[in-house]
Amino acid sequence: MIIDSKKYGGLCSCGKEHAMATRLCVIEEGALSRFEDYMWQAGVSGKRCAVYAENTYDIPGLIHPKAEQEVVLDSKGLHADEVSTAKLKELLEPDIEVLIAVGGGTVHDIVRFCAGELKVPFISVPTAASCDGFCSNVAAMTWYGYKKTVACGAPTLVVADVSVIAKAPLYLTATGVGDMLGKFTALADWKMANAVTGEHLCPVIYDIMNTALLKVWDNCLQLANGDMEAYEAMTYGLLMSGLAMQMIGSSRPASGGEHHISHFIEVEPAALGVRSDALHGEKVAVGTVIAAREYHRMAETEDISDKVVEYAPLSEDKLMEVFGEKLFEACRDENAKDCLAAVTPEKLKAAWPAMRAIIKEIPTGEEIFARLEKLGAKRTLADIGIPEEKLPFIIENSPTIRNRLTLMRMRRMIKV
Ligand SMILES: [Zn+2]
Ligand SMILES: [Zn+2]
Numbered sequence: 001m002i003i004d005s006k007k008y009g010g011l012c013s014c015g016k017e018h019a020m021a022t023r024l025c026v027i028e029e030g031a032l033s034r035f036e037d038y039m040w041q042a043g044v045s046g047k048r049c050a051v052y053a054e055n056t057y058d059i060p061g062l063i064h065p066k067a068e069q070e071v072v073l074d075s076k077g078l079h080a081d082e083v084s085t086a087k088l089k090e091l092l093e094p095d096i097e098v099l100i101a102v103g104g105g106t107v108h109d110i111v112r113f114c115a116g117e118l119k120v121p122f123i124s125v126p127t128a129a130s131c132d133g134f135c136s137n138v139a140a141m142t143w144y145g146y147k148k149t150v151a152c153g154a155p156t157l158v159v160a161d162v163s164v165i166a167k168a169p170l171y172l173t174a175t176g177v178g179d180m181l182g183k184f185t186a187l188a189d190w191k192m193a194n195a196v197t198g199e200h201l202c203p204v205i206y207d208i209m210n211t212a213l214l215k216v217w218d219n220c221l222q223l224a225n226g227d228m229e230a231y232e233a234m235t236y237g238l239l240m241s242g243l244a245m246q247m248i249g250s251s252r253p254a255s256g257g258e259h260h261i262s263h264f265i266e267v268e269p270a271a272l273g274v275r276s277d278a279l280h281g282e283k284v285a286v287g288t289v290i291a292a293r294e295y296h297r298m299a300e301t302e303d304i305s306d307k308v309v310e311y312a313p314l315s316e317d318k319l320m321e322v323f324g325e326k327l328f329e330a331c332r333d334e335n336a337k338d339c340l341a342a343v344t345p346e347k348l349k350a351a352w353p354a355m356r357a358i359i360k361e362i363p364t365g366e367e368i369f370a371r372l373e374k375l376g377a378k379r380t381l382a383d384i385g386i387p388e389e390k391l392p393f394i395i396e397n398s399p400t401i402r403n404r405l406t407l408m409r410m411r412r413m414i415k416v
Contacts, residue, residue: 001027001236008247014202018247021154022135025243027235029228031161032063032125042157044121046097051088051111053078056103056127062164065100065125069093073107080109081142088114098123101155104172105131105280109139116152124155128168129176129234131280132254134158135242147266154246158239166231170224173234174377177220178285180237181371182258183213184362185291189256189406191358195351197342199405205244209253212237217363221374257295257399257408261287264398265386270324271393278384285372286384287398293365294395295407299356301416308345309413313338314400322397331400339405340412348413355407 003025012018024042031038039045050067054075064070071091078084088110096118101111102125115122116139126134133140137154140147165173187210194201215233222230244253251259262283268275276283301307314335316328323331372379381388399409 001232003027003236003240003243005243008243012202012204014200014204016200016202016248018202018205019249020243020246021137021156022158022243022246023156025135025158025160025239027160027162027232027239029161029163029232031159032065032164035063035065035159038157038159039123044098044123044156046120047093047095048098048100049092049096050100050102050125051107052102053104053107056107059127059164059167061167062102062127063161065102065123065159067100069096073110078106079142080106080113080140082144084110085113085117085141089117092118096120100125103127105133105140108134109141112136112152112155113139113141113150116150121156122153124158124160126158126160126235126239127164128172129165129231129238130168130172131176131179132238132241133280134160135239135246137246154242160235160239162228162231162235165235166226166228170376173223173231174372174375175279175281175285176234176238177216177223177375178281178283178288178372178377180213180216180220180234180241181368182256182284182288183209183237183241183254184217184368185258185288185295186252186254186256187213188295188358188362189404189408190252192351192355192407192410193405195354195358196347196410197339197405202248205247205253208240209244212240217371220371224375252404255402256404257291257406258284258287260401260404260406260408261290261394261398264394264401265384267323267327267401269322269327269397271322271397272386272390274386274390276385278378282378282384285377285379286381289365289369289372289379290381290391290395291408292362292368294411295359295362296364298407298411298414298416299359302356304352304414304416305349307415308348309415310345311341311343311413313341319400322400334403335400337403339403340409343405343410343413345413348410359407
């Protein structure tokens with residue numbers, strides 16, 4: 001399967017111009033044996049350096065893309081941080097014109113960041129269907145202990161060899177499933193925000209994502225049997241998710257209330273009092289089960305006319321209490337122009353029937369939980385090291401991590 005950006009860029013029926021920086025995205029068995037051909041098709045030339053982590057360099061069946069230089073980073077303690085990026089820049093020969101990332105999310109973020117700094121194109125060769133960040137145009141970095149996302153270039157070309165990806169450990173693929181199933185609540189949040197405030201929703205991108213998601217939903221249990229079609233659907237879904245974000249210029253199609261739960265846990269708010277070492281997709285999986293359960297619970301109420309309250313801004317004292325001094329300012333700034341302020345009780349009441357219909361389309365928390373369980377994926381707060389009694393606290397406060405209109409955020413005004 002080949003995704004050609006020419007098909008997706010340009011003026012859309014939604015009235016917006018979409019841009020896709022990734023020229024070509026290949027998802028095929030044996031794609032790496034045709035790597036040179038795809039480089040030529042994508043118009044990429046120049047002296048190359050391929051970057052690996054130690055534990056991906058010798059993956060069985062991995063054909064190494066031809067490169068003038070190969071760098072193998074020590075897997076131990078490898079993070080997308082100031083140490084690894086400095087190391088890579090130090091090792092690079094001075095006249096490198098193309099960087100190739102071969103591996104998972106961390107290697108991709110390190111290479112993406114360095115390619116951005118050196119202003120050279122970067123090529124993505126994912127070796128596991130573990131997250132949707134491969135096609136992204138931001139790098140998730142940890143800078144001197146602080147997490148931050150840095151805008152850098154998206155890959156010019158992605159060569160995803162499904163025969164390599166299918167051999168990755170199942171737990172890694174299961175984290176990708178978690179990231180992908182999160183699109184159920186993310187897409188629902190997008191559609192509900194559109195129903196309440198008229199926020200722009202591109203039906204073309206929505207449909208592409210929804211179709212990719214349903215294909216993963218239908219096939220994900222076959223991943224444990226090594227089914228190639230299931231791996232192809234997974235890889236396509238994750239890559240398309242990154243491309244959708246490029247097209248719309250934000251993470252809206254891929255991230256809603258469930259991702260905010262993941263991010264909330266990740267920043268370690270003072271009042272949470274615990275930290276989780278779980279992978280991104282594992283936290284998103286848990287967030288998705290929580291959000292799906294909560295959304296379906298809310299949708300049980302047919303008439304909310306006497307259960308809606310006026311908008312009230314977030315209290316700074318509350319933010320300080322939840323996040324602590326270290327995170328307070330960033331959180332206050334994030335919420336300074338609270339998107340919920342555009343919502344009125346009248347708008348909520350009018351949109352509620354449509355919102356309930358949107359929620360009905362999401363599989364229930366129990367259905368999502370069952371699939372994750374069959375795949376052996378993490379699915380409860382306890383699984384990711386968070387005490388279950390933190391659930392109400394997480395549901396209430398996680399939306400404040402990101403100023404985006406989700407049902408989780410609108411919950412502040414809907415007392416059901
Ligand atoms: Zn994600
Ligand atoms: Zn559009």
